[in-house]
Amino acid sequence: MRSSGFVDDSYYRRLIRELTRFISSAISPRNPNRHVPTDLEIQNQARWILYDCDDPWNQTPADNGNWLKDFKDSISMPKQ
Structure with a gap:
């Protein structure tokens, strides 16, 4: 993805990295409140x-x- 001048690629990489971590934590078998996050939660x-x-x-x-x-x-x- 090319930078538009307003937002650089690190913006997207950070978002993807942190959302992936959030979802992994939410669906982890070690999480007592385990669930698949809804679109709204994401x-x-x-x-x-x-x-x-x-x-x-x-x-x-x-x-x-x-x-x-x-x-x-x-x-x-x-x-x-």
């Missing part, structure tokens, strides 16, 4: 990662349905 977590808040006015790539589907497929996220 979107809120993305806002915390990038903006340090969960205000829905702060949009992230995870708010794009196609991006979110591609991301979940890329990490082989279990279906809900």
